[in-house]
Amino acid sequence: MGKTKIAYLLLAHKSPKQINMFINQLLNYGDCDIYIHVDKKSENIISEISKNEHVVVISKYVVSWGSFEIPKACLELMRIASESGKGYTHFYFGSCQDLLVKKGLYEFLEKDPEITYVKILGAVDNYSRTSARYRVRWPKKLMIRNDWHIYRFVRIAIQYMCKYGIVFRKNRRPIPDGMTFYEGRTWFIAPMKMMNYILKYVDDNPSFVQFWEESLASDLMFFQTIIMNSPYRAKIKDELMYVNFGKTFGTMNHPLDISIDDEKNIEKSDFYCARKFDMESDPATFKHYIELTR
Template structure:
């Protein structure tokens, strides 16, 4: 592989194709990256033609519905990983991002050059009560996101309270093997290509792993962390996913990243992270345009400055 790392960006989107295109153009502007896009099935027909056309961009034809707190989030990431591996591209890294992300700092290519072989994902502590999210086989309606009071949220709290007293009314029939430990963190990651290959091969050879998480709550925050941290790649993990988030402060928003606005620009810059989310052009397009213009790679100089060059490395 050459000294300039090539990255496969895998992006999950569900809206705002114009905004997504600004992010994609940031990623492919120096021709050292390809972008693989998974569109939520509910919006696939409306969005697929709106994604920028480029030899460096592939929109997956096979897609699924992505729901908060559900295994469908994991399924979308697996589809993207399989697509990357099947492409047989000579990649150094695979980077999972959302369509509501943006690059907010220059120098990511150099950062990857200096950190080959490392995995960037966050890791959080896991206690017994916390692991109940995995040991309980949650009914479908209880795995949905409810921003305000809903009977399902009340029922969910009862199920957890009973679990903490030693009563599991919806036990997960699948168990992790002896010696396996649970790990959790934010779903977004950057990892070496060989680690992504390992994930695909492991899942093909170990169907029980997917089954264990299939009816758990928010498995996207556990699935890949547990897989990687119980593998030979454990020592390569850096507890950082290179992403700035601003968390809510109210009861209904404290577990959700908040929409970023122009008022957050200095906060984003001071974070010194390479990526930030979540942006929404319907909330504030000014902050999106600011970073889309400020953080972008310069293409090689051409004889005709108006000409665009697309050369696959």
């Protein structure tokens, strides 16, 4: 397996039994350590999570859907991993509802250890509906995940108005000159030099961090924007995470649970991990991928 050593940075909020199974899978799969941030709303599960010299568990932020606490929790885990001095070559930012779904991740990363694997959907400007995520100061009460809640329709209306130049509660915090915003997906795998760059960037540009404090779904833009404005943007390839989004109005914003039916799509591409899994609702699929990667 060579010299690859991964720091897994994971967000958790439920299902300690499933978390423990994922921890065991990661530790049996390759050389790694695991850093978990548990949502403060779920601190009661911490005592049930397996811990040893390879597992660190913290709980600092209330991680609500759509809030900036998602990137902040990841930054906290990045700092702990960076300060450990354990010689990681890569880091993986994901959730405790992931699993590895194929053998060979470490060998794949060794082929070109300079690559960051992240889904970038494209640049965002002020004529995009997506720009409302950072141009508007979003009230916390509007961050309700229920897709049929009235607040979702309020969010959509605000986004469309922003696209046409009508911006309520405008975000007036400054950003670095020449910054281009990018949208992508939350989870990614990258070399440690990218982590070190991200940490130095946020330390050197505190106003950039402050800019996102009242944003919406900043986990889809914060790291992606830093990465795509970095000196390493030429070393970026598509994500290694398989995700199956729904097609209906009620499911299109969230990944569907992985099932056996997804296996063909996983096999035909460079997907080494996938989300999201639910061990309680589909134990057979969960067990299948645990056994497949042993």
